[in-house]
Amino acid sequence: MGIVHTNKLQPGMVLADEVRDVNGRLLLAKGKSIQPPHIRIFKIWGITEVNIFGDIGHKDPGETLVNPDLIEKTREEIKLIFSHNDLDHPAIKEIFRLSVEYRSRNSIELKNNEIGVKRQVSGIRNVNGDLLTRLKKKKISLPEIPSIVAELNEVIANPLSLAEDIANVVNKSPSLTATLLKIVNSGLYGCPSRIDKVSQAVTLIGTKEIYGLALGISVVSIFKLIPKEIINMYDFLRHSIGCGIIARILAAHKNLPQTEQLFVSGLLHDLGRVLLYIYFPEDSLNIFDNCRKSNRLLYQEEKEYLGCDHTHIVKHLMQHWKLPMILESNVFCHHDPSQAQHPVPATIVHLADIMVNGLGMGTSGEMFVPPLDCHAWEDLNLSINCFEIAVKQAVHQFYSLDAIMQD
Numbered sequence: 001m002g003i004v005h006t007n008k009l010q011p012g013m014v015l016a017d018e019v020r021d022v023n024g025r026l027l028l029a030k031g032k033s034i035q036p037p038h039i040r041i042f043k044i045w046g047i048t049e050v051n052i053f054g055d056i057g058h059k060d061p062g063e064t065l066v067n068p069d070l071i072e073k074t075r076e077e078i079k080l081i082f083s084h085n086d087l088d089h090p091a092i093k094e095i096f097r098l099s100v101e102y103r104s105r106n107s108i109e110l111k112n113n114e115i116g117v118k119r120q121v122s123g124i125r126n127v128n129g130d131l132l133t134r135l136k137k138k139k140i141s142l143p144e145i146p147s148i149v150a151e152l153n154e155v156i157a158n159p160l161s162l163a164e165d166i167a168n169v170v171n172k173s174p175s176l177t178a179t180l181l182k183i184v185n186s187g188l189y190g191c192p193s194r195i196d197k198v199s200q201a202v203t204l205i206g207t208k209e210i211y212g213l214a215l216g217i218s219v220v221s222i223f224k225l226i227p228k229e230i231i232n233m234y235d236f237l238r239h240s241i242g243c244g245i246i247a248r249i250l251a252a253h254k255n256l257p258q259t260e261q262l263f264v265s266g267l268l269h270d271l272g273r274v275l276l277y278i279y280f281p282e283d284s285l286n287i288f289d290n291c292r293k294s295n296r297l298l299y300q301e302e303k304e305y306l307g308c309d310h311t312h313i314v315k316h317l318m319q320h321w322k323l324p325m326i327l328e329s330n331v332f333c334h335h336d337p338s339q340a341q342h343p344v345p346a347t348i349v350h351l352a353d354i355m356v357n358g359l360g361m362g363t364s365g366e367m368f369v370p371p372l373d374c375h376a377w378e379d380l381n382l383s384i385n386c387f388e389i390a391v392k393q394a395v396h397q398f399y400s401l402d403a404i405m406q407d
């Protein structure tokens, strides 16, 4: 059994996993023999790789043998970062196994010491929960939503809008257009031929997908304002992209219709931390210090220190920006999805965040893998058997998107 790139599929190969498009529609069932029309359909729907039964005759370039001593060392090291989780829980056990494998293969080390260390401790100050009040009273001005997103919101809200109208708004920003076209031509969509125009992308990929991408790309531009003394903004970006990609893939495995919402939710899930790092750098450094001393989770320490955590801050920002309610719910509840108005997508973002922290794809400042909401997991009713393929798909897409977003 193994992953085979769509370009290398041969008629007669047998599927070891069902294949679904980005919207979760079944393209071909597990156990079916692949025929030339299927390969054409996979390419049209942007399927870049599928899981095949039997000896596939080649190994993925990433599938090199890893020294068993390194695997054992990694396993021992990352037990610490999983210390807020029950390693006997089946979902966590599988994520832990995949994290050990991915980290050993990619020589990913713990980043704890690279996250904002205070040069001189000026005494730990507790702002006694006045942060959200200060934000709400607008004594601190929130970053304005990129004007292009506001325009897109209007176009999307109008039922008479055409694909051309979305393209016209996106085309006003050359940098947004360039990034968007690079993404739709990347491994994330695996389109069979090159897309050169936004209008073409809207027709092929869909209005909501393009809106979601444009929203994500525009908001992520704010990440560049993160002070480098706090955290490397590329690490933060990688954490966000990784979470977005994994959430989108899990959504497809769960057969959810709107995978683009999950991508954007993952991309923006820790946006509240961006605001903390930009507007309250001293407090953020104090919070990191406190976490190191107490071994507490970052969001717990935020709550203790600020009276609210990054999810409350981002909720406030998303309301200010008038973003869709579903995005707000997914992002606000990503640490507590049982409480979400829409628990299924919120649980998927929650799970993707756990996976991306375990795998060590970037960091948002958190030293630990956030604890699994076991009730939400039960209710999600997703098989852990899809985790391995989801991680493989995500890694493939992650590297192509990471390079584009860093341009």
Ligand SMILES: [Fe+2]
Residues within 6 Å of the ligand: 269, 270, 299, 310, 334, 335
């Ligand atoms: Fe978070």
Ligand SMILES: [Fe+2]
Residues within 6 Å of the ligand: 239, 243, 269, 270, 353, 364
């Ligand atoms: Fe996160």
